[in-house]
Amino acid sequence: MAKAPKMTDIAKAAGVSPMTVSRAFKSDASVGKKTREKILKIAEELGYVFDSTASNLRSQKSGFVAVTIPSLNNANFADTIRGLTEAMRDKGLQVLLGYTDYSIENEERLIEQLLRRRPEAIVVTGGRHTERGKRLLENAGIPVVETWDLPEDPVGHTVGFSNADAMGQMVEHLHAAGARSLAFIGGDDNGDTRGADRRRGFVDKARALKLEYRLVSLGKPPVSMREGALAMAEILASDPRPDAVLCVSDLAAFGALTECQRRGISVPDDIMLAGFGAFDLSEITVPSLTTVDAHAYDIGEKTGALLADRLRGELSDDASPEIVRISPTLKVSRSTAKR
Amino acid sequence: MAKAPKMTDIAKAAGVSPMTVSRAFKSDASVGKKTREKILKIAEELGYVFDSTASNLRSQKSGFVAVTIPSLNNANFADTIRGLTEAMRDKGLQVLLGYTDYSIENEERLIEQLLRRRPEAIVVTGGRHTERGKRLLENAGIPVVETWDLPEDPVGHTVGFSNADAMGQMVEHLHAAGARSLAFIGGDDNGDTRGADRRRGFVDKARALKLEYRLVSLGKPPVSMREGALAMAEILASDPRPDAVLCVSDLAAFGALTECQRRGISVPDDIMLAGFGAFDLSEITVPSLTTVDAHAYDIGEKTGALLADRLRGELSDDASPEIVRISPTLKVSRSTAKR
DNA sequence: ATAGTTACGGTTACCGATACCAATACCTGA
DNA sequence: TCAGGTATTGGTATCGGTAACCGTAACTAT
Numbered sequence: 001m002a003k004a005p006k007m008t009d010i011a012k013a014a015g016v017s018p019m020t021v022s023r024a025f026k027s028d029a030s031v032g033k034k035t036r037e038k039i040l041k042i043a044e045e046l047g048y049v050f051d052s053t054a055s056n057l058r059s060q061k062s063g064f065v066a067v068t069i070p071s072l073n074n075a076n077f078a079d080t081i082r083g084l085t086e087a088m089r090d091k092g093l094q095v096l097l098g099y100t101d102y103s104i105e106n107e108e109r110l111i112e113q114l115l116r117r118r119p120e121a122i123v124v125t126g127g128r129h130t131e132r133g134k135r136l137l138e139n140a141g142i143p144v145v146e147t148w149d150l151p152e153d154p155v156g157h158t159v160g161f162s163n164a165d166a167m168g169q170m171v172e173h174l175h176a177a178g179a180r181s182l183a184f185i186g187g188d189d190n191g192d193t194r195g196a197d198r199r200r201g202f203v204d205k206a207r208a209l210k211l212e213y214r215l216v217s218l219g220k221p222p223v224s225m226r227e228g229a230l231a232m233a234e235i236l237a238s239d240p241r242p243d244a245v246l247c248v249s250d251l252a253a254f255g256a257l258t259e260c261q262r263r264g265i266s267v268p269d270d271i272m273l274a275g276f277g278a279f280d281l282s283e284i285t286v287p288s289l290t291t292v293d294a295h296a297y298d299i300g301e302k303t304g305a306l307l308a309d310r311l312r313g314e315l316s317d318d319a320s321p322e323i324v325r326i327s328p329t330l331k332v333s334r335s336t337a338k339r
Numbered sequence: 340m341a342k343a344p345k346m347t348d349i350a351k352a353a354g355v356s357p358m359t360v361s362r363a364f365k366s367d368a369s370v371g372k373k374t375r376e377k378i379l380k381i382a383e384e385l386g387y388v389f390d391s392t393a394s395n396l397r398s399q400k401s402g403f404v405a406v407t408i409p410s411l412n413n414a415n416f417a418d419t420i421r422g423l424t425e426a427m428r429d430k431g432l433q434v435l436l437g438y439t440d441y442s443i444e445n446e447e448r449l450i451e452q453l454l455r456r457r458p459e460a461i462v463v464t465g466g467r468h469t470e471r472g473k474r475l476l477e478n479a480g481i482p483v484v485e486t487w488d489l490p491e492d493p494v495g496h497t498v499g500f501s502n503a504d505a506m507g508q509m510v511e512h513l514h515a516a517g518a519r520s521l522a523f524i525g526g527d528d529n530g531d532t533r534g535a536d537r538r539r540g541f542v543d544k545a546r547a548l549k550l551e552y553r554l555v556s557l558g559k560p561p562v563s564m565r566e567g568a569l570a571m572a573e574i575l576a577s578d579p580r581p582d583a584v585l586c587v588s589d590l591a592a593f594g595a596l597t598e599c600q601r602r603g604i605s606v607p608d609d610i611m612l613a614g615f616g617a618f619d620l621s622e623i624t625v626p627s628l629t630t631v632d633a634h635a636y637d638i639g640e641k642t643g644a645l646l647a648d649r650l651r652g653e654l655s656d657d658a659s660p661e662i663v664r665i666s667p668t669l670k671v672s673r674s675t676a677k678r
Numbered sequence: 679a680t681a682g683t684t685a686c687g688g689t690t691a692c693c694g695a696t697a698c699c700a701a702t703a704c705c706t707g708a
Numbered sequence: 709t710c711a712g713g714t715a716t717t718g719g720t721a722t723c724g725g726t727a728a729c730c731g732t733a734a735c736t737a738t
Binding site for chain 3: 051
């Protein structure tokens, strides 16, 4: 096979200048309709594939939006990515994704690696970064969006919510449902700042309401189903048993629920149980789980819309940074039904 | 803020030629150790970030490996991506990810879009493509890997397994466990070729073993928890009831399991239940689910290793295409325990 | 001391599309 | 028919690195 044709080859074959071919491949450029069709037809016949590396260099536009998430393996973040992708797709913006495994040191490396690709904007999950990571973001010269959080000192734009407040709401709900002693299942502090914020929200509200509470922390984030089960085993062995157990995520809550099933403990009659994140399984479990819907898809979509406006729309990014507050929804369900 | 420094700025500041700076940023190039350190230090001070768009164009190496998966929101594919990413990370290869939503028409568009970025290789999930999609892959001039399948007529390399055979194994297991009539829960045919293959394997083996069987198909792929529950409701309403229900994935199986719980039907005593994919929840449910572990992470890791060898190692890609067979493991668990 | 070898840094010409500027074709109305 | 305008097309320099090649210094062996 000969080597891949380039624009000049198409131009020659079509009897036009390379410049005209270039324009034919841009949707908004002014080229005669017939000319464009002819060029695209010839390009298809010759198997030409547009080379965006060259385009990127000359136009100083990569069409990339870099995104870091803690983990691929999490339906919440996956939903955010979907929302983001879909909000930007028809503006010719493409997501360049990397994951940090819940480590801000990894995040720092990842940010640097991603910036080398010259993204037009960068979206990060969470508002805590290494010092150098933050500096990289600040100096990148492109719009920055922090998501899934409301940082005290944001780098740029923000699309998120207070994890602490959301968990506080959950505590209030359980209080109203009659619980007077609570337990919280979460991971160690390191890494998952959203998890840590949720725990803080739990503690603060439990104190404010003068509820008894205890914390069960197990392992590194992400706290998963197995850890949830282990933590619940520990809680069920304790005396007195708390009235309700709150979990850092639905996955942990589901693990906890199965442990109850294994021991013949009834949820919510013997103990109430709540999760966080509105994962699919929360609606399906028996009983279904009370949880917090953080509107993960919306976070992505709103972030995408914000960036599309600034990169391809009217707005310039010189203006003041925007803060888009997402209001998590408390989804009350069977697992915390009042006795 | 002044505009971003480039290599020549670093060169000037360090008193060396741009070429030396360029080499200092490549790990294997020959530059004096002290020179390199000085250059990197100055670069850091000036806030220089390497521009790979320019590098890509001149060196004709993007460092990208393009990957298409049906859905982000699936732990199996996420595991494959993790394996792939990790196998290639230290070779300087980065995953450029896109999802198809289980549509080969979307896949075609996505392939074209990804090829514009000049990836050094492309990895696709599944062995069925549109005609044009296949042609794009064939003419891309880069290594192609099809995964999660064993196509009859592969485009390039293959890292996968036979979904039909794996499901056949499951039928054999249930036969051995005493089941004589079976049901299969899956989606419609369109799109999810792996799902369709699993169903085919189910039917073929059930016939070979002279078992009674029926198929329950619900909705577009991916078949999820809710559909699993609906399908199980339909099955439980039928008379006579099958001895065992096999599902296209663990998620559907979990939905089915919860429906049994809701109705007070015991698994496996009243009906046996099996899933596919070895998702985390299969180990945690009560009872735990018999499933097939397709070794999703391995698929990614082996694909990554194969590509790293060809792109950064000894092997050239001129040689014959490789077929890496993955052997799925049947994980027998409580949900199909013999009565 | 000299040739031969290695290690390092420098010079130049690109990679392939597009910004920028200019030119030409085409159309409208007087 | 022609001026004046719009729509479409063309020529050229250039984006920021690096391949390919070259020159020189340092070191080794004889």
